[in-house]
Amino acid sequence: MQALLKANEVTKIYAKGQRPSLNKVSFNVSMSEFIAIMGASGSGKTTLLNVLSTIDTPTSGSIVINGVNLIQLSDTGAADFRRDHLGFIFQEYFLLDSLTIRENISVPLTLQKLPPEKIEKMVENLAQRFGIASQLDKYPGELSGGQRQRASAARAIVKQPSILFADEPTGALDSSSATELLKTLKEANEELHTTILMVTHDAYAASFANRILIFKDGSIIRELLKQDADRRTFYEAIARETARLDTER
């Protein structure tokens, strides 16, 4: 499989003398992969997501996405890169309250300067897939948490990013809404071939991924592969592993 993302010896130190938040982290992500990054609080998951998504810069190491070395990007170059290649989903949805759902999903497409007719068509199609077609003209404040997160996912996927970063996307959702969202993400991964990198501490959410990277103290300490196992079996394997790590703490 072709590597879409190559992280090599990525280190992030916030203050001199402090323990690195990321300590020489190396891994590759292939096209159409669905990866979950797990670990306890403070293990470096979110820092990794921030440096991979150009929001933060690593202290050393290199990150290449789609052949572009992120370390060499200027502020404007990083913004353009995010516009063209990356999608984001956050735990708190982060939809723009003043925009309708339709407008929210349209924003990344207007940034790419697509013609209005095309934008509207793409938004309608994706809203159908995410089950929010009837909510398009509502404001985020009028929707349930699950609907809001699906809208947020639609906004992230609509521009067909090279890679989608999801930071605890189910953290604020009830179990049925969480399952609904994870299924949608899985569908997008399988049918639209969207590459997904999801940070989560929830074994159930992680079980929707194909590969798990477990973090501890800024380093990858374990990698789990789903391979041919079904989701339930994979979930049990993840739960066992996380329980084991918890007892080792």
Add this chain to the structure above:
Amino acid sequence: MNNLSIALKNPKNNFSFYALYLLSVSFVITVFFAFTSFSMNRVMLEKISGDGRVETMCSVISVFLMAFVIFYMSYSNRFFLRRRMKELGIYALLGYRKTTVLSLLTTENLLVCFIAFIAGILLGGVFHKGIVFGITRLLDLTVNNSEIPFFNIHAIAKTACFIFAIVIVLLLSNSRFLFKTSLMGLVRFEKSAERKMKFHALPAIIGFGSIIMGYILALDILRGAKSVWFTIGFSPVAMMTLVLIVLGTILFIASFLPFAVQRSKNNKRRFYTEIKIITSPNFIYRMRSNSRTLIMLTLLSAATLTVSSVMALSLYYPIAAVSRMAPSEIECRIEDESETDAVRQIVNKYSSQNNVTFLQTNIYKVTSASGQLPAEYSVGNSKGDSDNEKILRKAGFECISYSDYISLLEAQGRKKALKRMEKPGDKECILVKYQSDSYKKETGNVYSLLIGNEEIPVTVTAATLDNPISFANSVGTLIVSDNLYHTMEERLSPETKVLSINGESIKDNEALFLELSEYLNGSPYLQGNSHRIHEIFSLSSSTFLLIGFLVILFFIATGSILYFNNISAITDAKDDYEILRKMGYTDRTVKKIIKKQTITFFSIPFLLGLTDCIFATIVYKTALMQNILKESLMLYIPTFIAILLTFVIYMIYYCMTVHTCAHAVLGTNAS
């Protein structure tokens, strides 16, 4: 931790946010203290107001000033309270009673007011001294500065009492708010979702229509006698216009603007752009809860702009009109030939130079039997001069010769007027008009002049506004050829003899004017150009100064409210901007969005206020000011300056707001 330490910590931790609040409150108290010191300054009041006029005005303005300060402080207080709901909710959750929270807020208010009081008294003292200095220089007054204290004890006491009253008002307002809001309400106040806006075409159309109707009604005044302002009456039409514009402004902002922006979203090609897709919905969203503030600010701006532009016009216009009211440096009527020598002697006492010209003009009053005569012919009294109002004037043309006219213009140094005039033939004349509105229509009219027993028809070849003699001494002046004038000299005796005195060396000489006035027993026919200007300054300066206090206060309040409002809206949406950046918006584009959002909220009150001000100024100028000067854009220069100053002040506030907002959102990347 007691209330005082919490109260001290809060402004300390949010210094940048509180700094402008403290600064604006300090400014407001500075203006208030300076005003109070001025209104209690017996030395100055005795100099500029002999009849208690200024004292009365001070009392009236003082009420406005106090009401306005209370309004502004209440608004700012409520604004900060809303921003701190979550924090107050946490205090309540921790077990603080509402009375304790209330006393915390009151302690904070006391602190802010105390600092503002100290700053206000120090700055206000300087400001007051500056005003006294300015007025004494402007009006050439002799004032013993040691009699005017830097800190007037009574003014300090009044300011302290007033500030205490403000704290009480804020305490009552806060207690009402706190006790009305439940604990849940306190904690979740910031998160409460905005209600959805409904777009109705009818109120939007009514709003737009009302404003347009109001403006059309205002413009109707330009039709003169046919206008509804004259046929129905000034007061009812003025009231109607005001109602239409206020109602229109309310609906225009609350309904029309959101409706128009919502409709504009249908233009997909314009809407689906990286900035419009954020700013248009954001405007509608903010209008849901901010339309009332915006309406208030627009009306406030309209009032401020109108007051400052009318004020500028009211000061400038009479000064510009002095060239017509008193064209010569000094002019008086000679009742007895011996007066001429006496006047000369007095003038020579004050001017040793030879550049003073003395010109005596004999004016012949001639009646006419023509059917249609100009209004000036039968003006019953010498209007425009309050001293002369009761002196009746006989109807008739007041004739002077063309040579005298030219000599007078030359002595007065009016080169432009000289160039404009063509010499009239023996059967021709030039009519001096009083008002400027119909002076062009006079040309070609024929008036039959009764000179002795003979009727001599003369044709008006030109009408002019360049009168060589003041209106106190001649109205309905007719400039005739020298030959015709000789005929009058032979057959009639002069009605009045006017001595016009001009020259650089006697300019701005109040002592000379005073001595002449004494010699002529306070004659109302004694007129002086510099004296008149001086008189206007001394009569108007206190009025403008006092209104100036109000205008400054309006500016501080409008600017600060806009500043607070925008900062609040933009910092509340900080997460939104963060998402935009993550989506790929560059910092430059985010700053552009912030600028656009801020300029919209600044430009609505400014532009609507400006339009209201333009129409109000037209009405004021047309209906309430005597129109004796030729229409020229030059007359509106002070109005333009007033508008420009307002614009500059708005721009300063705008730049400060954008800077603070961009800094709050982008941090160090803002610049």
